[in-house]
Amino acid sequence: MAGVATPHAALAETLHVGINAADITNLDPIRASATADLALVSWMYNGLVRFAPGSADPSSIEPDLAESWESSDDGLEWTFKLRDGVKFHGDYGTLSAEDVVFSLNRAADTEASSFASDFSSVESIEAIDPLTVRITLNEPVPGFLGLIADYHGGNIVSKKAVEEKGSDFNSNPIGTGPFMFDRAVTQQAVYLKAFPDYFRGAPKIDDIQFDLIPSDSSRELAFRSGELDLIYGKREQMWVDQAEQWDNTVVDIFDPGEYRTLFLNMTHEPLDNLKVRQAIAHAVDLDQIVEFVGSDVGPKGCSSVPTGYMGESCDQPYEFDPEKSKQLLKEGGFEDGLTLNSISSSSSSQLPIMEVIQAQLSNVGIDLQLKVVDHPTYHEQIRQDLSDVVFYGAARYPVADSYLSQFYHSDAAIGKPTAVTNFAHCDAGDDDITAARNATTDDERMAYWADAQKKIRDQVCSVPLFSLKQVWVRNAALDYGYELKGALNLAPLITEETTLTRQ
Numbered sequence: 001m002a003g004v005a006t007p008h009a010a011l012a013e014t015l016h017v018g019i020n021a022a023d024i025t026n027l028d029p030i031r032a033s034a035t036a037d038l039a040l041v042s043w044m045y046n047g048l049v050r051f052a053p054g055s056a057d058p059s060s061i062e063p064d065l066a067e068s069w070e071s072s073d074d075g076l077e078w079t080f081k082l083r084d085g086v087k088f089h090g091d092y093g094t095l096s097a098e099d100v101v102f103s104l105n106r107a108a109d110t111e112a113s114s115f116a117s118d119f120s121s122v123e124s125i126e127a128i129d130p131l132t133v134r135i136t137l138n139e140p141v142p143g144f145l146g147l148i149a150d151y152h153g154g155n156i157v158s159k160k161a162v163e164e165k166g167s168d169f170n171s172n173p174i175g176t177g178p179f180m181f182d183r184a185v186t187q188q189a190v191y192l193k194a195f196p197d198y199f200r201g202a203p204k205i206d207d208i209q210f211d212l213i214p215s216d217s218s219r220e221l222a223f224r225s226g227e228l229d230l231i232y233g234k235r236e237q238m239w240v241d242q243a244e245q246w247d248n249t250v251v252d253i254f255d256p257g258e259y260r261t262l263f264l265n266m267t268h269e270p271l272d273n274l275k276v277r278q279a280i281a282h283a284v285d286l287d288q289i290v291e292f293v294g295s296d297v298g299p300k301g302c303s304s305v306p307t308g309y310m311g312e313s314c315d316q317p318y319e320f321d322p323e324k325s326k327q328l329l330k331e332g333g334f335e336d337g338l339t340l341n342s343i344s345s346s347s348s349s350q351l352p353i354m355e356v357i358q359a360q361l362s363n364v365g366i367d368l369q370l371k372v373v374d375h376p377t378y379h380e381q382i383r384q385d386l387s388d389v390v391f392y393g394a395a396r397y398p399v400a401d402s403y404l405s406q407f408y409h410s411d412a413a414i415g416k417p418t419a420v421t422n423f424a425h426c427d428a429g430d431d432d433i434t435a436a437r438n439a440t441t442d443d444e445r446m447a448y449w450a451d452a453q454k455k456i457r458d459q460v461c462s463v464p465l466f467s468l469k470q471v472w473v474r475n476a477a478l479d480y481g482y483e484l485k486g487a488l489n490l491a492p493l494i495t496e497e498t499t500l501t502r503q
Helices: 035-044 097-107 159-171 216-224 237-243 274-283 286-293 322-331 351-362 375-382 400-407 430-437 442-459
Strands: 014-019 049-051 061-063 066-071 077-082 122-129 132-137 179-185 189-194 207-212 230-232 249-264 338-345 366-373 389-394 462-475
Touching (some): 179 207, 216 230, 351 366, 366 375, 400 442
Parallel strands (some): 014 230
Antiparallel strands (some): 077 132
8 A cells, every 4th residue: 555664574585686706706805806895895894984875975974883083183193983882793792993903904914905005104093992993194195084984995894703713704704784794605606694783773685695697698687587686787888778678677877987097018018118108099099989888888088097086187188190109109110010918807898898999009000919818817917917008997985196096106016015006117106196195285285196197198107098887787676775876885885774675
């Protein structure tokens, strides 16, 4: 009957999700970086603060495990007051300041964490009392709250669970989130169940079955037959247009876009030659690539910093000019062309784009040899400096420093102990990136960031391409409980308010 509320018991059931992964890699939040891993982590953990559900906007950050916080006038000291009585999953007790100190120090550990570089400005993390944590920085950090949000290294773990489980924590994680780990079947599925003692209230969904289905067509078939309620979609405009015509279906396209960039490894000949790098930049037809992807799904970029990030300085993209490219090759000593290699993922969101770029470069005499491997192998090999050209897409906390530091500062160059994702071995913007971190005003910081982007462009460390937005498709019966505009963890957040009301 209209107007009568549906009882909780009538709503609760299993949410069936399909993801484009052959297996899970890491459920330890200091190591999780693949989309499938991040999705599960986002449903099992909390940070001190969080992005409001449905948002990837830093201005939306709100309390999570911390109920309040304050900072010193110089931005170097931050004090957080924790919620009292927050329970960990299983028999691991309640959250304390000791757990927070342990979690964030662990996230900053260069030997253990994939996100340690994010915490390089942290001087100390202290438990002032059982429910109070103080973080002291050695320099101001733009967007500091983003580092300790429910994203990457900001997720909080149980100290007792990590110490008890050791290396097994990765496959049997313990958090405080609305859903807790139940079990995993290798290359098949991961199962989560609702956490009845979640501090915001028991979830309205009983459990989640997270099916590992790398085949796009298989996921689509399972969704259209009703076996799945929510799937990772193909990030192609044509596919999106088709999916929008399916019965009882909602297509969600949301931020952040994973910023697709072509990195040129300047330590490899002949890419140590500026004219060769310039030739590549002018041979890439960005408009054709965006037309192939679709402007709704993949809006064009214009800087080394992703579109929409605070501090992006939107210079014009490199002009597409094949004749200029050929002339530059001639001036660089390669009138008869040259051959480059690139390790490419077999992922449907990468390989087709690389094949388009391969054809474009071929038109000016550059033979780009693609070595196609599975996605985990691709990640492994590009971090061994095996590729001349690296096509990479990533989303980071949407402030210029996070992208410039990880992709363009020489400290982050592949092969260094502090390596992150500087595949080009770029160093053009080092001084400005560093100076921006020490800037005392936003205007000063923005000016340094703009200078860094110009110098990176002039050095041609990379060819920025487009932001590939997230595409997920759901049964209209699935209500997230919020309006989905963004999710830094690259998947819709499933919360205690999410409902599934099948007819």
